Amino acid sequence: MIPYRRTQLADEMVQALQGRLLLGDAHNGLFLAAPRRTGKSTFLQADLAPALRQAGVEVVYVDLWADTRRDPGTLIAEAIARALQAHLGLVARTAKKAGVKAVKLAGALDIDTSRIGQIDGLTLVDALRSLQQAADSPVALIIDEAQHALTSEAGEAAMTALKSARDQMNQPGQVSLMLVMSGSDRDKLLRLVVSAGAPFYGSQIQALPPLDTDFIAHIAHLVEAQRPDLLPVDRAALQQAFAAFGHRPQFFMAAMGAVLSPLAGHTGRFEPALLQAAQDQQAQDQAQMASEYLGLKPTEQVVLWRMLDQGPRYRPYDAEALRFYRDHLGRPVSVAQAQKALDALRQRTPALVWKSAHGEYAVEDAAMHRWFQARVAAGQWPPESPQGLLALDGD
Ligand SMILES: Nc1ncnc2c1ncn2[C@@H]1O[C@H](COP(=O)(O)OP(=O)(O)O)[C@@H](O)[C@H]1O
Ligand SMILES: [Mg+2]
Structure with missing residues (x-):
């Protein structure tokens, strides 16, 4: 189906990113959260990117989930490199025709875009600045599923570099670098902005409104x-x-x-019939999560349970967590066993658990939190296997 266009929402965001609004802080970075499959990527690519281009902005879009086997830091550097490469081609042609003196961007002809973000290459900050100069327009960098950057050190370093690029390139009243970050999980996106050491400390996360x-x-x-x-x-x-x-x-x-x-x-x-189909889908989603939970080993279950219960406050190995595991499992769980369970939860396909480069854990899909809370409210937690049998512990 042809996407339903959300031009008004996109236009408002362009204004905000340009720093044209009296209130708000989007010119320091726009952070958008909405659950999976509600249309974030579609909106960013089909609505926001064209609206930005329309406003004369050079747009770089990168989806960190496009290939989760690749390092997020590399994906970001490559996206910037591709955009810069396209412009350098132009610069080189101009130079050939009109002589090197006509090249506005100093050093443009010596840039090796394949090494951007690497130790011997151009830094991300310089690459973004070069892109802005080569394009002769502000640059908007849209990072989809940005929380994924926090799962690697290179990704984290890229985020810190982007913040520094923003601070260097933007002056009051003159926005040269716009940053848009989206995420399927508000809590994970929050890690980019909440703690004093977070790359974008002080920025706000907004909910991308659902289609309505x-x-x-x-x-x-x-x-x-x-x-x-x-x-x-x-x-x-x-x-x-x-x-x-x-x-x-x-x-x-x-x-x-x-x-x-x-x-x-x-x-x-x-x-x-449509309403019935919607209810069937809901029931199916819930049954799917219950069966996944029931398919876990008992240690994995209690570890996941604690994570669901604690949300952003989850600490895997503190005394309270270990007591929780023991109380619900009926036997003590060592730190090593908890760690093994967490690793197993991360290594499943699809992964159930997310880990940051700092060793913070969260459930991969925020929908699981909603499922957990609904079951707790209904007095139906933990789920029981249909046969009423306990799974056998294999570890
Ligand atoms: N504006 C829209 N109009 C119609 N269908 C849409 C629209 N946005 C999303 N979709 C549908 O929903 C699916 C998921 O959208 P996507 O943008 O990938 O979500 P997200 O990035 O939030 O996970 C798309 O494949 C598309 O079929
Ligand atoms: Mg998406």
Whole structure:
């Protein structure tokens, strides 16, 4: 499907990034959080990047989840290198035609873009400055799933370098480097901004608003245009189903396609079938998490339980954590055993646990927190296996 465009939201952000708003601090970095699959990457690439280009800004986009086997620090350096390379090609052609004197960017012809961010290469700060000069325009660096940078030392160093580039390149009233960072998990993104040692200490994290009523109205319109027999489509029901799908357009659209299909086999209105599909999806998501949890070894279960219970306050090996493990497992857990369990949780595919370069742990998918809290509130924690059997401890 062609993405639904969110131009107004994008335009507002461009203004904020340019420092044109009276309030707000986006010119120091815009941090956007929203759950997985709610449309962050689509918005950044299909709405925000074009709006920035429209405003005469050079845009560099990098998704740190695009290839999780590669070091995030390298991915960031490469994205900047690619953009710079494109401009240096131009600079070189100008130099050939009009002579080296015409080259505005000093040293441009000697830059080796393949070594950016490496010890013997251009630093990220210099690379960004060169890009800004070669493009002769402000630069916006959009880092998607930016929290992933914190999982490696090179990624962390890149973040610190970006902050320093921002401080050097921006003056009051003159923004030359715009930074946009998105993340699927607010708590992890927070690590970039909360503690005094964090790269972007003092910045605020904003929620990227989910697609909402205008998106639903757009979809309802499309349906009505194609199927006049369904007029008027019940927008409130669509909205309710979309919310039940966790504001994830992909699942919502797939379900719409299924219930509107001539093969759907239901008679009358499609809206009730859509709501049912949304509930089924929710039940399926929850069953999936429960079965994953139940498939873990008992030590892994209590470690994950503690993490879910503590959120950002989680400390894996402090006395209270060890007491918690022992109380819920019925036998003591050593630091080494807890560590082994944490490693196993990280090494699963998909990984259940995230670890920063500083040894901080968090659940990989924030949806698990919502699932945990809902179960606790309903008095249904911990999950029990359908057979009522305890898993056998293999460690
Ligand atoms: N504006 C939109 N209009 C229609 N579909 C969208 C839109 N944004 C996202 N989607 C759908 O949702 C899926 C997930 O979006 P994505 O941007 O990858 O989410 P995120 O980056 O938050 O995980 C996309 O593959 C696309 O099918
Ligand atoms: Mg994404």
